[in-house]
Amino acid sequence: MPSTIAPFIAARPCPAVDARATICAACTTASSTTRAASASRSRDRRASRFARVKRYATVECHRWIWLWLGDAADVDPTLIPDTHWLDDPDWTCTPPGYLHDDVDYQLINDNLLDFSHLSYVRPEPLGGSEAYAQLRSQGEPLERGLRITRWFMDHPPAPFVEYLLRDGAIEFRRCQAVTPERENASHYFFAQPRNFDRDKPEVSEALFKSVLRAFEEDRQIITAQARRVAADGSFEPLPCALDSALVQFRQLMARHRAAENGPAVGSMTTTIAE
Secondary structure, three states, rough: OHHHHHOOOOOOOOOOOOOOOEEEEOOOOOOOOOOOOOOOOOOOOOOOOOOOOOOOEEEEEEEEEEEOOOOOHOOOHHHHOHHHHOOOOOEOOOOEEEEEOOOOOOHHHHHOOOOHHHHOOOOOOOOOOEEEEEEEEEEEEEOEEEEHHHHHOOOOOOOHHHOOOOOOOOEEEEEEEEEEEEEEEEEHHHHHEEEOOOOOHHHHHHHHHHHHHHHHHHHHHHHHHHHHHHHHHOOOOEEEEEHHHHHHHHHHHHHHHHHOOOOOOOOOOOOOOO
């Protein structure tokens, strides 16, 4: 089997090709965005004119790398969401997290927009009481997003918040990015900045473990949803009143997809059952 079929793993710099080239540890084939692959384990430095790597426009911002798959001339860094907490010196952050889910990315978005599931899917450690689940969210449509507001007053906090409570107010931010890989596979990146206990790495580690455990619990439910949808191609979800944010966000994504590629298939119905 040709070694070039092996996945590109354990990449390291390859200055023999050029300053921006990398070499794969699996097949020792170097590639560059500016020229053809030219170093191989056979020591034959003659590069095939077909052995080229496509280059995409990227912007690095607040520890994220944003990738544009379209025309590089269309890159607009002003569209990048603000996540300055990730590298703001007045904040600290959990270790970066990553999950690969074999589901449509929209199911992950649905989960992130529905905070009512915390009380049922993951009551420990991120969840809360049933009163939290019944709390209605307020959705505010934005040009390129949706702002969800929930005020939970005069009730015990969720277990992980209670563990971290200090004198005075504390503030968290959740920075999450869901990137489709293909129709039924997605990349999920996440981190949790905070403005307290900045000099305590043990707090970051404990918080990271709690979040990761919760997301793994979510993954089981989301994967079960995906299997159900796959088993019945005619399945059409019927949202309830608590799903208003999910419906609005799916509609927003459908409009943006239509503007770029044409109408999407399988958008959620707009009927909401009270």
